[in-house]
Amino acid sequence: MTSLLHLTERALWDAALASGTYEMSTRGRTLQEEGFIHTSLRRQVVAVAGFLYGDGTCPDDLVLLTIDSDRLTAPLRYEPPAPGADDFPHIYGPVPVDAVVKVQPWNGGYLLDWDDALPLNPPLAAERDGDSLLVTTRDKTDFWRTTSYGFVHDDGHALLTDLPAGSAVEVTFDTGSFAELYDQAGVMVRVDESGWIKSGIEITDSAPHLGAVVTRDDRSDWSMAPVPDWSGRRVTVRASRSGDAVTVRARCEDGPWRMVRLAPLDPDATASAGPFCCSPQREGLQVRFTRFAVGPADTELHGDPAPIGPFGPFSPGPR
Template sequence: MWHCLNRACESSDRARGYDVTPATGEAHDDWGRGTWRNPPVGVVADGRTLQVTAAERSDAWRHTSYGFVHDSAHALLAPLPAEGAMEVSFLLDYTEQFDQAGIYLHVSESVWIKAGVEVSDGIPQVGAVVTHGVSDWSVAPVPEWIGREITVRLSRAGNAVTIRARAGDEPFRLVRVAPLDESARAEAGPFCASPTRANLTTTFTRWVGTDADATLHPGQD
């Protein structure tokens, strides 16, 4: 078991819809446990929320389809142990093409995962980019999530990472199951990026760590 990374954990923070150990432990009110990979243009922390302003043209992608390598997304990272999980919550109040926020897992420049909500073709899409040398992107439209608090959960167990997401207190939905070397030293935490414009500011409301999911398919194991 490990601890909250920004504010006191509450009983309402328990994941709904699958078996997971609730987060407990010491609270940290200054978002100070993480280290920035690609520091953003601006950061405002008030003890409860973290407002992050992304640099114009910030992004994370490797090769596939577009032909470029971008490694400039802003990620606040802390160690993610084997058999550990993280949850990041933020407000979905952005609307421009490729605006994105969520959780980022970093192993190396060529091995990483980002998961969250990205605006694509005018619609917010929940999804993940899984990168092992080259990037693999999967999305699903969630226009009904606009204006709500979104939580993305990344759980690491064995040789896999399981990603789930929800709006508000709805049950988590499965977004992606992806491979990850169980011996890899990984870090994870909140991220945002703004590939096509300046002045994207994301409000993060929660960052917490706990144990990995107890099962991939609740009620079926």
């Protein structure tokens, strides 16, 4: 199965449920007018949303359809919108409503299901608990390369989705179980084993610290600041990619965003991002991740990012 994503208005989806097929191509154009239905891969959908609805006239009731390619009855072709552009999936016929396996609100972005990201170094356990994901670390796991300590570790746990230029991810997690030296969780941005960023909460000097590690050319650095009042509370970390940089911010619960790091990233690099955790001194750190959201990149460096959400409930498509 390939998940094909399509943005539409709630009323148009409701009409499709009544008729049995979805037949809108894109904003303001039908399948009959266009000849096919525009869809996107996950790495493409944020840019498509900006192209279609970035003019300030975005409807309040947008929904994101997830279409199972195996359930289509019409031909599916991957074609560029212009010579040299990225290929997009085009459906040359109506979409049966039972090919739509998920319908979710779009509000400045969308919530990523835990199953829609790829694991890096599977943990000791990863279990759903309602909408949350409980992750339990393996023994002495970490991400670090060379600097000061002389060792290389690349066995921490992460759950990653594409992070193209112009997009951002937000990860929310609880810190109540952080107790041992170097217990940590947050967001990872990864190009490969020798080029990555991790940022979040880490226990050091017996207190939680907000920090970041940036690894380039096989060497890591580390910056941090104590946040004792964040202990045991819910934290959100955001990584936004734009141009040649990644901007990392964090907030505690509904508090203000804090700038954590501005780090370089090759604009041509293929990167992925998502929640990470590790426990360099022990086994069994359990982290409750409560939210994994994807949306557009920050529009400015010195200002709060546009919110992703809040979101109403997900709904499955017809089965």
